[in-house]
Amino acid sequence: MSNVILKSIIEMTGQRDADSLECSLVATLAEMVPIHEACLYRRLPQSDAKMVEETICLSVSKNDVGETQYFWHDPGTLVPIDSNLEKALSVKKPVLYQVSSGIRLLIPMSCEGEIIGVLSLESTQGLSEYKTLIEGVVKIYENYSIILNESERDKLTGLLNRRTFDNKLSRLLKIQRVTKEEDVSSERKKGKPQRRYLGPDSFAWLVILDVDHFKRVNDTFGHVYGDEVLLTLSQKMTSTFRSSDLLFRFGGEEFVIVLEPIPFEMAQKTVDRFRKLIAEHLFSQIDQITISLGFSKITENDYPQTVLENADKALYYAKEHGRNCAHNYELLIEKGELVEEKEAGSIDLF
Structure with missing residues (x-):
């Protein structure tokens, strides 16, 4: 033994x-x-x-x-x-x-x-x-x-770090896949434990946010103050988003949020509400800090890296179109503002 x-x-x-x-x-x-x-x-x-x-x-x-x-x-x-x-x-x-x-x-x-x-x-x-x-x-x-x-935690903010992202997201996607296959009504009739009901239009969402002109903050006020901005931002994230959402600091001024499955309209409101919250917060000395955000739908068949790239493209679009705004990758594709790239390895035979 x-x-x-x-x-x-x-x-x-x-x-x-x-x-x-x-x-x-x-x-x-x-x-x-x-x-x-x-x-x-x-x-x-x-x-x-x-x-x-x-x-x-x-x-x-x-x-x-x-x-x-x-x-x-x-x-x-x-x-x-x-x-x-x-x-x-x-x-x-x-x-x-x-x-x-x-x-x-x-x-x-x-x-x-x-x-x-x-x-x-x-x-x-x-x-x-x-x-x-x-x-x-x-x-x-x-x-x-x-x-x-x-x-698994970022030393400055206490949020999850980049190293944990793949495992955390893969687990969330597995739960999402299992949950969508479940017939909640039949489970209730049988008296079995319930799963979260997602609905056909509910998905997990990956959000990338970036502090606007953060280099200027560091250059003007110093890195200690820059760290204070990042710490305040992370605290706002923790108090605003649900405990079941995943919050990451990827490094520097870049943060990632994984929202548990909700409809698109709700995800859009959630993301923009947080953007406004930061824009309205008065930071000492500098007064206002703004953030730009890009977000993308996550399905159970997606690769984590692909979703990250999609959200990052939406973030880049936000940076190029005024900052202090939030854009959704799928909506940008639908409007023709972005062009969806073919997956690596796909071949046109004709």
């Missing part, structure tokens, strides 16, 4: 992003503890306080010849917070109770003192003899989460 534990610890601490670490935690416990299901629930923004998101779920079973089988469920399910989940989240202590398939153990998960979710373990037998092992693995996960969280 000691070799298995050591191997599992090495596997967990070898992960380089939070999502992979979550998978490793669940897989580790499934290997060392007699459970038939392990799930990880993440807290949602305050507006969705009656639900948690099932980010990881692993089922364990035996086949006809006694071999162990593992099945990973699709992420993104929204689970209602029942009395037991509520107790685990509020009391911040493990909760053990009976279920139809045996027992269920709920363990609150924290990062830097804040409860971020709950680990759920189901078993047909008691888990008391594994208590120390489970608590130890969870503590290793929590400690390493702090390290990973710091490595």
Whole structure:
């Protein structure tokens, strides 16, 4: 057992992003503890306080010849917070109770003192003899989460950094794809956990924003003041956008926002409302700072780099047409203001 534990610890601490670490935690416990299901629930923004998101779920079973089988469920399910989940989240202590398939153990998960979710373990037998092992693995996960969280964050602003972009966006697209395939009404009839309903006209949106004339700010007032502008901008982003939206600093004065699926009109209003918020904010010494923004639709079949390039073209258009404005890539294509380029590798045969 000691070799298995050591191997599992090495596997967990070898992960380089939070999502992979979550998978490793669940897989580790499934290997060392007699459970038939392990799930990880993440807290949602305050507006969705009656639900948690099932980010990881692993089922364990035996086949006809006694071999162990593992099945990973699709992420993104929204689970209602029942009395037991509520107790685990509020009391911040493990909760053990009976279920139809045996027992269920709920363990609150924290990062830097804040409860971020709950680990759920189901078993047909008691888990008391594994208590120390489970608590130890969870503590290793929590400690390493702090390290990973710091490595994924921009040092100045605390926003996600460029290195995390591909993984974060890929996960969001996977959830979007799974969610769109789900018939919400039938799920409700069956009493199953609900997923976010996106609607046929709802998409995720990638927004690139850039501070107008930022070099002039640095040259005139110095880099310390320039950093203060970037910090203020990031704080405005954090307080304005939803907790479920992804906020990145890509470097310098360039920031990226990934809006969770909403209709185009709502995305356009959201982007322009933030532009106005910054333009109306009075910065010390310089008074006004403006930003230019470009945004593009994200579909589940898009490559992250392609979406980035599309949004960047819309941003460049905004910079070339007055600054302090926001433009959508697809709308610019539709109006003939931009020409859509063919994907690399496409060949015209005739």
